[in-house]
Amino acid sequence: MSTPTKDLSNLGDGVKSSWQRFLDVFEPMRPELYRYCRYLTRSPWAAEDLAQDTLARAFVTLGTLFHEVPNPRGWLFRIASNLWMDRARRSRFEEVVTREPPEVSSARVDAREPREAAGTLFVQLSPQERAAVVLKDVFGLSLEEIADALSTTVGGVKAALHRGRGRLADPESSSARTVAPRVLDAFCEAFNARDLGRLTSLLLDNAVVEIVGVVTEYGTEAPADPRTGSFAGTLAPITFDERGGVPPELLEGYLVTSPRCSVQAYRDTHLLLFWYEHVDGLKVRTVMTVDVEGDAIVRVRNYFFTPDVIREVCEELQVPYRVNGYRYWPARH
Incomplete structure (x- = not known):
């Protein structure tokens, strides 16, 4: 007679195998998914968390679909966008935004990708505005693709882009180094x-x-x-x-x-x-x-x-x- 522990162990082996096959299929899209999450979150740790959560949600959702996913790239963007906007709405302040440390040399700033500077501006935007601007201006998605990714209409995307581009501002930032535990x-x-x-x-x-x-x-x-x-x-x-x-x-x-x-x-x-x-x-x-x-x-x-x-x-x-x-x-x- 099987036991819950044995059943879970057997189930876990099957899930691990399916999860690994899933990651193999989506591996070519991982760099772009991380890059998108990085624009949204402004922190490498939060970006990787969001990317991992997106993959996990996609894996679970795939098991509930009865039709093929027509655009896997857009589907991942949609899941990431929904996860991130849900979190941002729940917490009205964005814990995912990290502040820049003081006394950074000009050489180090120059070495960062343009994304870093752009991300600083995006902090001032609402979740939907930020996602819309990133998908349009960074990833070059069409208005229709963005509407699908954000679960809205083309008109809604146009409005978010208009508001977002109009509200971009460079915030002041400061922080103090913490002592290592x-x-x-x-x-x-x-x-x-x-x-x-x-x-x-x-x-x-x-x-x-x-x-x-x-x-x-x-x-x-x-x-x-x-x-x-x-x-x-x-x-x-x-x-x-x-x-x-x-x-x-x-x-x-x-x-x-x-x-x-x-x-x-x-x-x-x-x-x-x-x-x-x-x-x-x-x-x-x-x-x-x-x-x-x-x-x-x-x-x-x-x-x-x-x-x-x-x-x-x-x-x-x-x-x-x-x-x-x-x-x-x-x-x-």
Whole structure:
């Protein structure tokens, strides 16, 4: 007789397989989806959250459709737009907008994409106005495509564009650097000492650890699992075999060694950077964000398989980097 636990385990295997096939199909659209979300949210972390939520919603919705999706690109934009506007309406203030740190060199500002400057202007627009302006002026969608993406009429799009373009303004921004929590230093020390026990001891018992988009773990034991644990895997050299990993073409020049961790100020927060040895020097191949409660960690997000986030953060920090693709499973042919 089956049990709920066994049924869920069997169901989970099937869902993982379907989810991976779904991500394989939509992988070519991931950079553009991230770029759209980035314009809306003005934060790499919020942009990746919105992109991941969009993919998850699309995956669930696909299971309820009885007809083909005629325009997958427009469909993703529509889902992302609806998710973001719903959130913005619920919270009348936009927590997804991050402020620029002070004392940024002119060279660093020049190194940012034009999107960054444009995004600063978009902060002043309503959710629908911002989405309409981005879809029209950045992505070049037709009025009809925008109306479909925003679930409105062509007349509504024209009105939103008129209002949005008329209200664009450059807001003042300022912020103060925060002091890195001591637990981040403790995490780096434990990681660089290769002390898995010390790493997991920094977690609350109900902590959540993610490799964004591909792995979710709860508690202190799962991250330390030598077979599937995210902490155990990050401590080890990058590999690729029949089970997956990082494709060989993305590992060119990589020296098979374990990474080292460092704490890095970024805008108004702090990150963990993970440096991997290459023939031409150390390169960042992943970044982590850490949420803390007192001296304990409540959430870790590892962006190893989010090349868009790694690229943006490292280019803004002006540190050398390499990306790892969007998935760990082997390509299906």
